[in-house]
Amino acid sequence: MRMVLLGPPGAGKGTQANMLSDREQFEHLSTGDILRENVKEVTFIGKKAQSFMEKGELVPDGMVIEMMLEKINSGDKGRGFILDGFPRTLYQAKKLDIELDRLNLPIDLVIYFRTSIDTVIFRLTGRRLCKDCGANYHIVNMPPREKGLCDKCGGELYLRKDDNKETIEKRLEVYNTQTKELIDYYGAKGILKEVSGDLEADKVYEKLKDILKKE
Numbered sequence: 464m465r466m467v468l469l470g471p472p473g474a475g476k477g478t479q480a481n482m483l484s485d486r487e488q489f490e491h492l493s494t495g496d497i498l499r500e501n502v503k504e505v506t507f508i509g510k511k512a513q514s515f516m517e518k519g520e521l522v523p524d525g526m527v528i529e530m531m532l533e534k535i536n537s538g539d540k541g542r543g544f545i546l547d548g549f550p551r552t553l554y555q556a557k558k559l560d561i562e563l564d565r566l567n568l569p570i571d572l573v574i575y576f577r578t579s580i581d582t583v584i585f586r587l588t589g590r591r592l593c594k595d596c597g598a599n600y601h602i603v604n605m606p607p608r609e610k611g612l613c614d615k616c617g618g619e620l621y622l623r624k625d626d627n628k629e630t631i632e633k634r635l636e637v638y639n640t641q642t643k644e645l646i647d648y649y650g651a652k653g654i655l656k657e658v659s660g661d662l663e664a665d666k667v668y669e670k671l672k673d674i675l676k677k678e
């Protein structure tokens with residue numbers, strides 16, 4: 464099974480992807496993690512990507528896809544994978560499909576996390592990230608053992624600059640426009656399923672398991 468998780472930031476995609484990879488042996492491919500890995504290991508493409516990031520620019524689609532494919536190719540291809548945070552646009556989705564078809568590893572399932580604005584704002588404004596390892600916390604739902612410090616590595620936790628109500632609302636607008644196209648695209652292929660991102664993580668996970676059972 465090769466899956467894409469679609470949904471706005473704060474919909475809980477990362478949490479579900481982690482649960483699925485821990486319990487069901489899927490490989491979790493998060494663009495953020497893969498990018499960080501390449502930059503940290505100073506790979507050829509990581510160096511190129513970093514030059515964009517340093518200028519505050521988005522890393523080009525082609526580079527992101529190249530990194531993902533490399534990761535897919537170096538892993539156990541029979542295991543199946545979950546893409547989280549990618550594709551974000553119709554252009555990326557089409558480009559990704561062309562590459563995956565070439566490897567004979569097409570996406571078979573896309574899950575859309577339908578999530579209300581209130582949920583997204585609550586989750587993102589309370590979110591804290593580790594400066595060193597990228598781990599996620601939430602001041603209410605998942606606080607670290609020691610305030611402001613990462614449980615896993617002791618790194619400093621921070622609030623992303625764009626995780627404030629006003630910016631979140633703007634980001635959601637852009638997100639919804641882009642996602643509408645993706646929903647239509649994957650819907651037309653007949654591989655789109657929906658869950659509510661407003662539910663608690665365990666409930667969402669149960670729904671996902673139901674969907675997977677039927678596939």
Ligand SMILES: [Zn+2]
Nearest residue numbers: 593596613616
């Ligand atoms: Zn950490």
